Amino acid sequence: MTALDDLPPVGACVERLGLRAHKSLGQHFLFDLNLTRKIARAAGTGPGELVVEVGPGPGGLTRALLESGAKVIAVDKDTRFAPLLDEINTASDGALDVRYEDALRTNMATLGSHGQPLKIVSNLPYNVGTQLLINWLTAKPLFWTSLTLMFQREVAERIVAKPGSSAYGRLAVLTAAIADAHLLFDIPAAAFSPPPKVDSAVVHLTPKPENDRFADLDALEHVTRAAFGQRRKMLRASLKPCAKAVGLDTGRWLAEAEIAPTNRPEVLPPEAFFALARIWRKAKA
Numbered sequence: 001m002t003a004l005d006d007l008p009p010v011g012a013c014v015e016r017l018g019l020r021a022h023k024s025l026g027q028h029f030l031f032d033l034n035l036t037r038k039i040a041r042a043a044g045t046g047p048g049e050l051v052v053e054v055g056p057g058p059g060g061l062t063r064a065l066l067e068s069g070a071k072v073i074a075v076d077k078d079t080r081f082a083p084l085l086d087e088i089n090t091a092s093d094g095a096l097d098v099r100y101e102d103a104l105r106t107n108m109a110t111l112g113s114h115g116q117p118l119k120i121v122s123n124l125p126y127n128v129g130t131q132l133l134i135n136w137l138t139a140k141p142l143f144w145t146s147l148t149l150m151f152q153r154e155v156a157e158r159i160v161a162k163p164g165s166s167a168y169g170r171l172a173v174l175t176a177a178i179a180d181a182h183l184l185f186d187i188p189a190a191a192f193s194p195p196p197k198v199d200s201a202v203v204h205l206t207p208k209p210e211n212d213r214f215a216d217l218d219a220l221e222h223v224t225r226a227a228f229g230q231r232r233k234m235l236r237a238s239l240k241p242c243a244k245a246v247g248l249d250t251g252r253w254l255a256e257a258e259i260a261p262t263n264r265p266e267v268l269p270p271e272a273f274f275a276l277a278r279i280w281r282k283a284k285a
């Protein structure tokens, strides 16, 4: 039997099948196994662990995850890579299970048998990457122990952004409600085949302890949408419709949350939005 490290290089496998990347599926492949091993190491995957990978494509990252000893469930919309993924499965003694479906429709929480915790590691397709992250952050109960994800660098910056930066907004606040997020390293566009227009970066997220999470994400979404929807405006103006909808006085709401009414949203730490969301919920109840 061919072992994983006896398989031909990923690029040669793709060439053998004569496959071209599909732009509509956000396909930009990593052929360099040193890079995919670096991502697997950053995810800290190891023997006995269950990893979910969205978009294995020809399997460069999949191979690295399997080499670490983890079992991998991979989800891809594109069936053309099935012959390559079958070879990888055989070379890993059946440690790879591939589902050919839209990851946006996959119920990832049920992938681990008997609720086994899982890590998600992916070079995400750019067109659905942010939505997948939001789905994973808002999942109840949280079914993952870490997310190690590659995004376009600009999206990675929005995930880890701190108050005061232009990248800071709804995505950073939602992320901070649930997880600790770090930007790990960049991957230059030239490392991909075909190269995308922009560089990418890998981010790593781990859930906060349950008691430290802000659970009312629906209220948080209402408040941050109103505040960042008009980010140039002062909060006393941008939050007015949101306050009115639940019979709150904007001035009193901001005072109770100890926020200056002349502030703009980008200067507020996530905790200030949690406070606003708590008061908004109480008024709505």
Ligand code: SAM
Pocket: 025, 026, 027, 028, 029, 030, 031, 054, 055, 056, 057, 058, 059, 060, 061, 062, 075, 076, 077, 078, 101, 102, 103, 104, 123, 124, 125, 126, 128
């Ligand atoms: N992991 C491979 C690598 O690093 O070389 C491929 C990554 S490529 C950026 C994104 C992959 O996601 C492609 O294989 C594409 O077919 C797949 N994909 C795109 N949209 C998808 C969706 N909605 N559900 C599942 N897979 C999807």
